[in-house]
Amino acid sequence: MTATSTLSLAQVRDELLALPQPFQRGAVQDVVERLEPAPGELALYLNFSASGYTRTQFYHGPLYEILVLCWRAGQASPIHDHAASICSMAVVHGTCSSEVFHLKGYGQGEGPQAGETAKLEPAGSASCGAGQVVTVEGRDIHRISNRDESGEDLVTVHFYLPPILTIRCFDQETGLCQVTEPETLMPRL
Numbered sequence: 025m026t027a028t029s030t031l032s033l034a035q036v037r038d039e040l041l042a043l044p045q046p047f048q049r050g051a052v053q054d055v056v057e058r059l060e061p062a063p064g065e066l067a068l069y070l071n072f073s074a075s076g077y078t079r080t081q082f083y084h085g086p087l088y089e090i091l092v093l094c095w096r097a098g099q100a101s102p103i104h105d106h107a108a109s110i111c112s113m114a115v116v117h118g119t120c121s122s123e124v125f126h127l128k129g130y131g132q133g134e135g136p137q138a139g140e141t142a143k144l145e146p147a148g149s150a151s152c153g154a155g156q157v158v159t160v161e162g163r164d165i166h167r168i169s170n171r172d173e174s175g176e177d178l179v180t181v182h183f184y185l186p187p188i189l190t191i192r193c194f195d196q197e198t199g200l201c202q203v204t205e206p207e208t209l210m211p212r213l
């Protein structure tokens with residue numbers, strides 16, 4: 025096996041365990057970029073809903089968790105940060121839109137508490153297709169969505185190191201910050 029060979033999702037899960045601690049953003053991204061799910065490997069984790077995107081647990085351990093996210097066209101996440109975790113996200117089907125925001129008046133790693141408001145400033149956007157990986161960390165703020173105009177579904181696999189319990193979400197209009205616990209579905213085993 026070469027350093028650039030592809031890995032199934034189960035192999036990525038195991039490969040992450042071999043990384044030195046604490047996890048480094050670049051090293052995590054290097055492993056996740058090798059992801060090529062085995063045929064049928066995601067079948068039990070694909071949950072599409074008309075009422076919004078879904079998050080289904082593939083793996084949960086003390087050091088990290090892996091979730092499969094399913095998005096119908098037009099569905100979007102809230103604007104959110106990533107607590108104290110690294111989040112590496114791989115697109116496995118469809119096209120993913122990512123919008124980045126900054127908090128005006130706050131320094132790196134700072135931000136409002138729940139119930140406070142902050143001014144959000146758009147700081148760029150990007151579109152990613154199958155095989156591409158986006159990695160963010162900690163207080164990085166973004167919104168992920170499926171804006172595909174042809175109606176194509178989007179499937180992304182998210183690696184959170186360590187697992188995320190709560191995230192801060194921001195209302196785009198008011199800037200109101202709220203702390204939420206994202207809903208996680210279990211696979212249809």
Ligand SMILES: [Fe+2]
Pocket residue numbers: 104105106111160166168
């Ligand atoms: Fe995120």
